[in-house]
Amino acid sequence: MTTTEPIELRAMKIVQLLEDTYPESRSTLIASNPFELLIATILSAQSTDAQVNKVTAYLFQKYRTVESFATVAIRQLESDIFTVGYYRQKARYIQKTCQMLIHNFSGKVPRTMKELLSLHGVGRKTANIVLTRAFGAVEGIAVDTHVFRICRRLELSLGQTPDKVEQDLMKILPQENWGIVNRLFITFGRNICKARNPSCDICPILSLCPFEKLDT
DNA sequence: AACTCGGGGCA
DNA sequence: TGCCCAGAGTT
Numbered sequence: 001m002t003t004t005e006p007i008e009l010r011a012m013k014i015v016q017l018l019e020d021t022y023p024e025s026r027s028t029l030i031a032s033n034p035f036e037l038l039i040a041t042i043l044s045a046q047s048t049d050a051q052v053n054k055v056t057a058y059l060f061q062k063y064r065t066v067e068s069f070a071t072v073a074i075r076q077l078e079s080d081i082f083t084v085g086y087y088r089q090k091a092r093y094i095q096k097t098c099q100m101l102i103h104n105f106s107g108k109v110p111r112t113m114k115e116l117l118s119l120h121g122v123g124r125k126t127a128n129i130v131l132t133r134a135f136g137a138v139e140g141i142a143v144d145t146h147v148f149r150i151c152r153r154l155e156l157s158l159g160q161t162p163d164k165v166e167q168d169l170m171k172i173l174p175q176e177n178w179g180i181v182n183r184l185f186i187t188f189g190r191n192i193c194k195a196r197n198p199s200c201d202i203c204p205i206l207s208l209c210p211f212e213k214l215d216t
Numbered sequence: 217a218a219c220t221c222g223g224g225g226c227a
Numbered sequence: 228t229g230c231c232c233a234g235a236g237t238t
Contacts (some may be wrong), residue, residue: 045234086234087220093235117222123235144233188235196227196232 011172014205018184021204034109034134035101036038036060041126042093047084055081066107070098093121109112113139132152132179141169141178146189153193171186 021027031037036056044052059080063069069077078091099118101107102129110116116127128142141147143162146168150195157168173181192199199207 041233042235046222046224046231046232053222083223084231085224086220087222089221121235124235129233142233143232146233179233182233190233 007156008172010208012174012177014156014208015173015177015181015184017095017205017208018188019180022184022187025180025187028125031133035066036099037134038109038122038130039094041099041129042121043081043084045086045090045126046085051084057085066098066101069094070102072213089119095109096120097122107120109133109134111137128182132182136179138175138178141166141173142182144182144186144188145195146193147182149195150185150193151208152200154205155210157176 033193040052040056040058062080065070065108071148072095073096074091077095082089083131088194100119103111104118105115110119110214111131113127113131116122117124117129122130124140125144126191128138131137131139143151143166147163148162151159151165151169156172157165159165159168169181170178190197192203198211200209200211203209
């Protein structure tokens with residue numbers, strides 16, 4: 001790699017190459033149903049897509065309104081989502097959030113970071129995903145373990161905390177790219193730039209990466 | 217800052 | 228088997 005190249009230019013090339021590698025990342029950026037996306041995202045913490053998809057398919061067939069989630073017996077909701085991790089907390093999060101949607105937001109998913117964060121069980125990452133994918137209104141970049149690790153390896157940010165890494169990324173990348181960076185990096189992080197034994201031999205951005213396959 | 221919830225993936 | 232994971236609330 002060339003070390004004199006401005007970091008903004010290298011970051012732009014990285015995003016471009018990852019978009020080429022994962023073309024589906026663009027087409028599915030905007031979700032059709034904000035409420036279902038919100039529930040699916042709450043369910044997705046520490047769980048696989050397969051687990052979440054199975055549960056949501058059943059859930060949205062059984063419960064068709066925000067009110068039905070808000071009023072069902074909590075034990076029933078727990079058993080309906082039994083196959084995902086943290087199912088007891090998530091059942092409470094979902095019910096409380098739906099009650100708050102009805103009480104505070106006329107039954108609609110709010111469109112600002114502040115309002116989303118006021119929902120019980122909705123934190124910064126969930127709010128970011130909903131803002132990005134449901135409304136295309138990005139207010140930041142959710143830095144999870146994948147984004148954090150990849151940013152260090154690519155030397156896009158050597159920040160010690162997720163907040164610091166997010167600040168660096170927001171300076172480096174144009175705002176129009178913020179929404180897609182998460183999905184690109186996470187897909188890339190799961191498939192290639194893994195925490196251990198990264199597949200550098202098949203990496204599409206190897207030429208832009210200073211990482212020497214050391215274990216950090 | 218550390219702890220807790222929890223089933224599934226992976227070595 | 229043991230370790231880790233697209234997280235958030237509580238203490």
